Each structure stands twice: as structure tokens, then as C-alpha cells.
Amino acid sequence: MRIEKCYFCSGPVYPGHGMxxxxxxxxxxxxxxxxCHKNFKKxxxxxKTRWTKAxxxxxxxxxxxxxxxxxxxxxSIPVKYQRELWNKTVEAMKRVEEIKQKRQxxxxxxxxxxxxxxxxxxAISEVKKNIHLIRAPHAAKAKKMEEKMVQKLQEDVEMxxx
Amino acid sequence: xxxxxxxxxxxxxTAKDFIDLTLSKTQRKTPTVVHKHYQIHRIRHFYMRKVxxxxxxxxxxxxxxxxxxxxxxDVHPFYADLMNVLYDKDHYKLALGQINIAxxxxxxxxxxxxxxxxxxxxxxxxxxLKRAALGRMCTIMKRQKxxxxxxxxxxxxxxxxxxxxxxxxxxxxxxxxxxGKSSFINKVTRADVEVQPYAFTTKSxxxxxxxxxxxxxxVVDTPGILDHPLEERNTIEMQAITALAHLRSxxxxxxxxxxxxxxxxxxxxxLFENIRPLFANKPLTIVANKxxxxxxxxxxxxxxxxxxxxxxxxxxxxxxxxxxxxGVMQVxxxxxxxxxxxxxxxxxxxxxxxxxxxxxxxxxxxxxxxKDRPPFxxxxxxxxxxxxxxxxxxxxxxxxxxxxxxDDYVLDLQKYWDLMNKDEKSxxxxxxxxxxxxxxxxxxxxxxxxxxxxxxxxxxxxxxxYDSDEESEDDEMKEIRQLAKQIKEKKKxxxxxxxxxxxxxxxxxxxxxxxHYVAQARRSRSTTRKRKREPSAPPLSRTRSQSASRPPRxxxxxxxxxxxxxxxxxxxxxxxxxxxMGKKGEAxxxxxxxxxKHLLAGKRKSGSTDRR
Numbered sequence: 001m002r003i004e005k006c007y008f009c010s011g012p013v014y015p016g017h018g019m020x021x022x023x024x025x026x027x028x029x030x031x032x033x034x035x036c037h038k039n040f041k042k043x044x045x046x047x048k049t050r051w052t053k054a055x056x057x058x059x060x061x062x063x064x065x066x067x068x069x070x071x072x073x074x075x076s077i078p079v080k081y082q083r084e085l086w087n088k089t090v091e092a093m094k095r096v097e098e099i100k101q102k103r104q105x106x107x108x109x110x111x112x113x114x115x116x117x118x119x120x121x122x123a124i125s126e127v128k129k130n131i132h133l134i135r136a137p138h139a140a141k142a143k144k145m146e147e148k149m150v151q152k153l154q155e156d157v158e159m160x161x162x
Numbered sequence: 163x164x165x166x167x168x169x170x171x172x173x174x175x176t177a178k179d180f181i182d183l184t185l186s187k188t189q190r191k192t193p194t195v196v197h198k199h200y201q202i203h204r205i206r207h208f209y210m211r212k213v214x215x216x217x218x219x220x221x222x223x224x225x226x227x228x229x230x231x232x233x234x235x236d237v238h239p240f241y242a243d244l245m246n247v248l249y250d251k252d253h254y255k256l257a258l259g260q261i262n263i264a265x266x267x268x269x270x271x272x273x274x275x276x277x278x279x280x281x282x283x284x285x286x287x288x289x290x291l292k293r294a295a296l297g298r299m300c301t302i303m304k305r306q307k308x309x310x311x312x313x314x315x316x317x318x319x320x321x322x323x324x325x326x327x328x329x330x331x332x333x334x335x336x337x338x339x340x341x342g343k344s345s346f347i348n349k350v351t352r353a354d355v356e357v358q359p360y361a362f363t364t365k366s367x368x369x370x371x372x373x374x375x376x377x378x379x380x381v382v383d384t385p386g387i388l389d390h391p392l393e394e395r396n397t398i399e400m401q402a403i404t405a406l407a408h409l410r411s412x413x414x415x416x417x418x419x420x421x422x423x424x425x426x427x428x429x430x431x432x433l434f435e436n437i438r439p440l441f442a443n444k445p446l447t448i449v450a451n452k453x454x455x456x457x458x459x460x461x462x463x464x465x466x467x468x469x470x471x472x473x474x475x476x477x478x479x480x481x482x483x484x485x486x487x488x489g490v491m492q493v494x495x496x497x498x499x500x501x502x503x504x505x506x507x508x509x510x511x512x513x514x515x516x517x518x519x520x521x522x523x524x525x526x527x528x529x530x531x532x533k534d535r536p537p538f539x540x541x542x543x544x545x546x547x548x549x550x551x552x553x554x555x556x557x558x559x560x561x562x563x564x565x566x567x568x569d570d571y572v573l574d575l576q577k578y579w580d581l582m583n584k585d586e587k588s589x590x591x592x593x594x595x596x597x598x599x600x601x602x603x604x605x606x607x608x609x610x611x612x613x614x615x616x617x618x619x620x621x622x623x624x625x626x627x628y629d630s631d632e633e634s635e636d637d638e639m640k641e642i643r644q645l646a647k648q649i650k651e652k653k654k655x656x657x658x659x660x661x662x663x664x665x666x667x668x669x670x671x672x673x674x675x676x677x678h679y680v681a682q683a684r685r686s687r688s689t690t691r692k693r694k695r696e697p698s699a700p701p702l703s704r705t706r707s708q709s710a711s712r713p714p715r716x717x718x719x720x721x722x723x724x725x726x727x728x729x730x731x732x733x734x735x736x737x738x739x740x741x742x743m744g745k746k747g748e749a750x751x752x753x754x755x756x757x758x759k760h761l762l763a764g765k766r767k768s769g770s771t772d773r774r
Contacts, residue, residue, distance in 0.1 A: 001593050002601070012597050067615055072602045079604050081579075083586045086604070092612045093595060093603050099619055106628060120639070123646035131645065133652045 008036035008046045010053035063107040068100040169321045171230040174314040177307035181300045184219045188212055188296075198285050205285050209292040210276050216296055217272030220303070224265040227313065231258060232320075240328045240408035244367075247400040249316050257309040257316075264306050271298045324369040331505070332380040332411030333497055334444075336402060336437070338430055339386025340423035341416045342451040344368075345484035347383040350494055355383055361424070362386060365398050367405055374498045382409065389433040406440045412501035413444045414493065419481070420455035427465050445500035446477050449493055454483040 004013040007029040019037050021029040031037040039049060046054040056062045063069070071093075079085070175183060192215050196208045234242045234251060245254065275295035282288040326332075335343040339361035347353050351370025356363050368383040384402035387395075395403065406413070417430050450458060450469070458469055458481060469479050478496055482489035509515055564571045579587050592600055605611065622628065716733075720726045740747065 002599050003594055003597060067611075067618060071605075071608070071611065071615075072598060074602055075605070079606060081581055081586060081589070081591060083583070083589060085606065085608075086591065086600070089600060089603050089605075089608055090592065090595065092608050093598065093600065095612065096603075096615065097596070097598070099615060102628070109630075123643050126646045126649055127642050130649045130653070133656075134645070134648050 004030045006030060006032035006036050008032075008040050008049075008052060008054075010046075011036075061108075061111065063104045066100075066103055068096055068103055071096045168232070168323060171317045171320065172226055174227055174310055174317055176314070177304050177310050180223070180310065181303050184216060184223075185296070185300070187219055188216045191215065196285065200285075202283065205288055206279055206282055209282075209288040210279050212292050213272055213275055213279070213295045216299060217268055220268045220299060221265055224261055224268075227261060228258060228265075231313065231317070238328045238408075240326070240404065243404040243408055244323075244401065245320075247397055247404055248319065253312065254316065257312050260306060260309040261313070264302050267302050268299045271295060271302070324367060326367065326369050326380065326382060326405075326409070328409055330380060331377060331498070331501060332382055332409050333494075333501070334382050334384065334405060334409060334411045334413050335416055336384050336387060336406060336413060337416035338388070338418065338423050338425050338433065339363075341386070341418040341430075342484050343383055343386070343416050346414075346416065346449070346451070346482075346490065346493075347381050349484050349487060349490050351381050353381070353383070362398060367401055372494075374494065375502075379498060380411075382411070387433065387437065389429060389436060403437075403440070406437065411444060412497045412504070413441050413446050414449050414497055415441075415446065416449045416451050418452050419450045419458060419461065420452045422452060422455065427461075427468060431468055445497070445504045447493065447497045447500065448472055448477055448479045450479055450481045452483060452485075453481040453489065454486050457481065 001015055003015075005011070006013050006018065008031060011032045013030050013032045018030060018032045019034070021031070021037070021040075023029070029040065031040065039046075046052045047058050049055055053062070057064050192212050193208060196205055200208075232241070232245075234245060234254070237245075242251075245251070272295060275291055275298075279288055279291050282291055335346060337343055340359070340363075344355040344357045344364050347355055347368065347370045348357065351372045353368060353370030355368050355370075362385060364383060364385045366385065370381045370383070372379050372381060382405055384405055385398045387399050387402050392403070415434060417427070417434075418425070419427075421427065448469075458466060458479075473479055478500075480489055480493045480496060482493055484490065560573070574588075576587055581587060594600065716729070717726060720729055740750070
């Protein structure tokens with residue numbers, strides 16, 4: 001039993017789900033749901049359909065080259081079953097998965113950092129320009145002036161004492 | 163080669179049937195209506211047609227009979243002789259000759275009467291002529307009754323003759339009745355010849371087929387032959403003699419050692435000597451049958467001498483018992499080998515061989531050095547061959563295990579696995595974890611890779627790649643963000659309010675061209691003002707102010723802003739469904755597709771009827 005990958009969206013195809021299409025040149029296409037299947041029949045390119053993983057990876061929106069991604073791949077050399085190897089693999093798998101998810105998340109965060117900077121500067125400029133919409137100009141200024149004068153007097157007093 | 167046509171001979175009808183057939187055919191297939199008042203040539207033509215049609219039919223059928231039946235001169239002499247024995251050559255030829263004569267007579271009759279009919283001057287005359295013609299033809303056929311009956315019987319018997327190919331490899335069994343020829347053929351081939359204790363159980367020739375050395379062999383079983391001169395032989399024995407005479411085969415002369423057949427050994431020997439001339443040019447083998455009852459060694463001195471004489475003559479004598487099957491295979495191989503050798507010899511002496519021999523050339527590779535290169539047979543092959551010969555005890559199969567355990571048997575192929583640890587064979591192997599296939603991660607060096615990965619990860623953490631920037635935001639920034647949010651909201655509100663005011667009313671978009679209709683509308687207002695109204699007519703601005711004093715329709719009857727909001731929401735909610743369905747309004751109940759094809763047509767495979 002294997003969990004296959006959908007040809008179109010690269011999602012998991014669990015056993016008993018989806019469709020498989022075998023072409024005349026013996027290439028096998030698996031689809032996780034009829035959405036992917038219908039898009040395929042319409043001859044759409046998954047690398048150009050924005051919601052697929054293929055697009056995201058080719059457009060650089062997701063982590064592509066990383067050591068943590070090299071752990072999960074189909075190897076052509078079969079390995080005979082050894083209990084301890086299997087046990088170790090299961091544990092290692094869990095740790096690798098953690099690291100992988102962390103790294104993927106960090107990649108996306110880094111990508112969106114620029115947007116955050118922009119957001120920040122936009123907020124600042126917005127406040128600078130349109131503060132008059134929510135606060136009357138010189139609204140708190142009188143109070144502030146008072147506080148400033150009080151503070152200055154206090155300093156003078158201290159200075160006078162010294 | 164008339165081998166197969168014996169079965170394809172057309173049925174020969176009896177004379178009565180023949181006549182009925184032909185006359186009814188004439189009745190059906192020719193026009194039936196003729197009147198006195200027709201023109202004479204038409205009447206003549208009508209009756210001539212009938213006569214000719216009848217003649218044609220008779221002619222066709224008789225010719226077919228003549229061609230179907232084999233001509234004794236054209237078939238293989240074996241078949242010619244066999245048919246002579248069975249059906250008497252003279253009688254056969256006579257019958258066919260009679261048929262031929264009948265055919266010619268019918269043709270002549272028809273010819274004559276057609277000629278006469280040309281001079282018929284009335285319907286009555288022509289009709290009488292036709293009657294006469296047909297009558298004569300039918301009488302001729304009636305006279306052939308005997309011949310036709312005889313030919314039908316011949317045909318039936320012919321079609322049941324066994325198909326013996328006179329040119330292929332054949333083994334012929336002969337001997338006294340009841341010596342065991344039929345039992346022998348039953349043992350060696352798949353034939354099922356009757357075996358009974360009375361003499362002349364086999365009354366005709368039987369053929370069986372067997373395979374030896376990848377070739378097909380015919381085995382011919384004959385009826386028993388008794389010892390009397392040729393002239394006194396009956397039909398049954400003659401068949402055997404014919405077969406002996408004409409088939410180029412290996413002869414197996416079967417003798418009964420135990421003398422159970424009712425004839426002692428001297429008589430059998432005498433018969434053998436009598437028919438010996440028929441064995442010329444045929445490899446001969448003597449089969450001493452029924453050796454389970456009595457062996458040659460148990461015989462008396464004289465009888466043993468007979469056999470030793472035969473052996474001395476160069477004829478192999480093999481003891482067999484068709485009951486216990488000993489010696490049967492030996493006889494078969496011996497006879498087949500000898501026949502093959504004989505056939506090869508004859509071919510070599512013939513003329514056709516040289517054509518083939520000239521073209522054959524066996525190439526042997528020239529030795530390039532003195533090194534000896536024997537053929538290589540791997541050890542496994544040798545052991546297997548030895549095991550086959552010795553018939554070593556087979557290893558226990560799963561099937562045997564299944565039979566032993568019966569219901570408790572469980573097929574477990576994992577026990578044959580070749581693993582490094584034997585006790586891991588019955589492990590349940592996990593396949594999937596959280597959407598990942600474990601088999602994709604299996605790598606003998608996975609721990610090494612994992613250690614490297616961990617190191618990398620530590621380095622990254624130390625380098626501060628995973629620190630988040632959120633904490634580096636100070637309070638001031640947070641306040642600015644909040645203010646910005648408020649400003650945005652306020653802006654939105656203002657925008658929406660300004661839209662609601664709808665100061666100018668519905669407007670043409672700026673990009674719309676100043677069309678004909680707009681100009682017309684403007685014009686119509688000025689042109690309809692045909693006569694000047696009284697000053698009491700209110701100016702435009704007045705209507706505007708009037709409408710300004712009245713509340714707009716969607717705010718009439720509404721007490722406060724909260725209620726207004728609720729009212730608006732209710733209105734929008736009630737419109738939501740209609741908008742979604744693309745309806746013009748409440749009254750739009752039009753169904754665009756009353757009978758959608760996808761719900762009503764086709765087989766119901768999977769899915770419910772609202773979407774199939």
C-alpha cells in the first residue's frame with residue numbers, strides 16, 4: 001500500500017481515492033480528485049495553474065532545495081528488511097518532518113518579510129498624512145505643552161538646587 | 163488424392179425420390195400459367211422450357227454422382243483394391259456405367275422432343291409432347307432403381323472407411339484371429355477397438371495414431387487371417403490381405419504363445435510362411451503375445467526352436483503381454499526404428515535424394531589450437547538430471563501442507579523470505595505514517611544523514627535564522643499601526659457615506675458617447691414645451707426642492723438609524739437568493755432548463771440525481 005502523489009496538484013492520493021489514467025505510451029497519471037482530473041483533460045499546465053504545488057515550487061513561493069527534502073525519495077535499490085533499520089527510520093522520520101516543516105515555514109516568512117516592511121512604512125505615512133481624520137489638529141497639544149512646561153520648571157528647580 | 167472426398171460424396175437418391183424431386187422442381191421453378199389464346203410461339207416456348215429444365219436437372223444430378231464417386235483407376239491402388247474387395251469392381255463400374263447411359267438417354271430424349279415441339283401447332287399438341295418427354299425421362303430413371311440403390315449403399319460404406327494414408331509411416335498388425343492385435347492397438351494408440359473372446363471380432367480395418375520421435379505414426383489393425391489359399395478367402399480376410407499387399411509399412415506378425423486363440427504354434431507358423439511373400443520389402447517383427455500366460459522359455463523344445471530359427475533368420479522376436487503391458491513399448495520402438503531406417507534407405511536409393519543432398523553441407527569449425535574445449539554442463543543441471551533418473555523424493559510442497567492441515571491452513575509466503583535475521587520473518591512491517599510512505603525514507607545511511615541535518619539545524623538556530631521580528635517592534639510602532647487602522651476605517655466610512663448620498667442621480671458613465679438618444683431626450687424636453695404655461699407652472703428647481711422635503715423611499719417609515727440599518731439588512735437578505743440565481747426580481751420564475759439532460763438521460767452510475 002502506498003500513498004501516491006497526484007499528478008496535477010501534487011497532493012496525496014490515498015488508496016481507494018481518485019483516478020488513474022494510463023496513456024498509450026504507458027505513462028501513468030494519478031489524480032486525487034475530479035478537479036485535478038478535469039483540469040488535466042482540459043490540457044491545463046499544472047505549472048501555470050496557481051493553486052497547485054507545481055506552480056508554487058516553480059514560481060519560488062515554496063522551499064525547493066533543502067537537505068531535509070532529500071530524505072523522502074523513491075530509491076531504485078531495494079533494501080532487505082531489517083527490524084532495527086526500520087525502527088530507526090521511523091524515529092528519524094519524525095525528527096526530519098519537524099525540521100522540514102520548520103524550514104518551510106521560515107522560508108515563507110522570509111518571503112513575506114518585505115511585505116511587512118512595506119506595510120509598516122505605509123502605516124507610518126498614512127498616519128502622517130491623514131491623522132486629521134481621527135484627531136483634531138493640536139488636540140492634545142495644549143496638554144502636552146503644559147506637561148512640557150511643568151517638566152522644564154522641575155528641571156530648572158533641580159538645576160537651581162544644584 | 164481421393165482421401166477426403168469419400169465423405170463428401172453427394173447423397174444418391176432412390177429412383178422414386180429422384181423422379182419426384184425433379185418433377186416437383188420443374189413444377190415450382192418454371193412458369194405454370196399458359197392459355198389457349200396465347201400466341202403459339204409463346205406456348206411452344208413455355209413447354210420447351212419445361213422439357214429442357216427437367217433434362218437439365220437430371221443431367222446435373224447424374225453428372226455430379228458420376229464425378230463424386232471415385233474412379234478406381236485414379237485412386238491409390240490400396241483403395242482401389244479395398245473397394246474391389248468390398249464392393250466388387252465390376253459391379254461398381256457397371257452401376258456407374260448405367261448411370262452414364264441413363265444420362266445420355268435423357269439428353270437425347272429431350273433433344274428429340276424439343277425438336278418435335280417446334281412443329282406443335284396447338285396448346286394440346288405441345289402439352290402432349292411435353293408429357294411424353296417427361297414421361298420417357300422418368301421411365302429411364304425408374305429403370306435405374308437397382309443401380310441407384312447400390313450406389314447409395316456404396317456411398318454410405320465409403321464414407322465410413324477409416325482414412326488411411328498409404329504413404330506415411332504405418333505399422334500393420336496381422337495374425338490369426340484372437341491373438342491380441344486389437345488389444346495391442348488399444349494399448350499403443352488412443353483407438354478403442356472392440357476386444358472380445360470370439361474370433362472375427364474385428365471385421366474391418368481400423369486405424370489408430372500415435373507419436374514417436376516427434377512424428378505421427380499410423381497403426382492399422384486388421385481382421386484375423388485364417389490359413390487357406392487366396393481363392394477361398396472371404397471379404398473380411400481379403401481386406402487384411404489388401405492392406406498387407408499395398409501399404410508400405412512395418413509388419414507386426416502377432417503370435418499367440420499360449421495357444422489360447424485355438425490354433426497351435428505350428429499352424430501359426432504355417433500361416434506365417436504362407437503370407438511371407440507379402441512381407442517382402444517390409445521390416446518385419448514378430449510379437450509373441452500373451453506371455454503372461456506362458457513364456458517362450460516354458461515352451462517345449464521344438465516350439466522354442468521355431469522362435470530361435472526366426473531369430474536366426476534376422477527377424478526380431480519380442481515377447482509381450484497386452485494385459486500386463488510388458489514388452490509393448492519395446493515392440494513399438496523396435497518396429498518404428500526399423501521402419502524409419504528402411505524408409506531412409508529407400509529414399510537414399512531413390513532419385514530425389516541427390517537434389518537434397520547436393521544442397522546440404524555440415525560445416526565443422528577448424529581447430530585453431532590444440533586446446534581441448536569440451537562442452538560445459540553446469541553442476542545444477544547434472545544433479546537435476548540425476549535426480550530425475552533416480553526419482554529422488556520430492557520436497558514437501560505447499561499443496562501437501564494444505565492437504566495435511568485442511569481447514570487450519572493459512573498461506574504465509576513471508577516464511578520463504580531470505581532475510582539477515584531469521585526471526586524477523588514474521589514481523590508486521592509498517593507502511594505509512596502521517597501521509598508519508600515509510601519505504602521512501604528507508605536508507606542504510608539514514609542515521610548519518612540525520613546527524614548531519616541536526617548539525618546544520620543547530621548552526622541555523624545559532625545564526626538566528628529562526629528569530630521572529632515581532633518582538634523587535636516597540637510600543638510606538640504598535641500605536642502607529644492602531645492609528646493607521648482607525649484612519650483606514652474612517653476613510654472607508656466616508657467613502658460609503660458619500661456614495662449613499664447619490665447627489666446627482668443616475669448618470670451615464672463618462673465613457674459613453676453622446677448618443678442619439680441622449681440628444682433626443684434633451685431635445686424632447688424643449689420641443690414638447692409647445693405652449694407657454696401659466697406662471698403657476700412650477701420651475702424645475704421647485705420639483706427638486708419638493709423631492710428634497712419628502713424623505714427618500716427607502717427611509718420612509720423608518721424611525722432611527724438602527725431601524726434603518728435593520729431594514730436595509732432585511733432587504734439585502736431577501737435579495738440574496740434571487741441575485742445568486744440570477745433572477746430579475748421576485749416575479750422572475752422562469753426556468754431556463756425545465757428538463758436538464760444530465761439529470762434525466764443516461765444510466766445512473768454514481769452520484770445522486772441532483773447532480774449524478
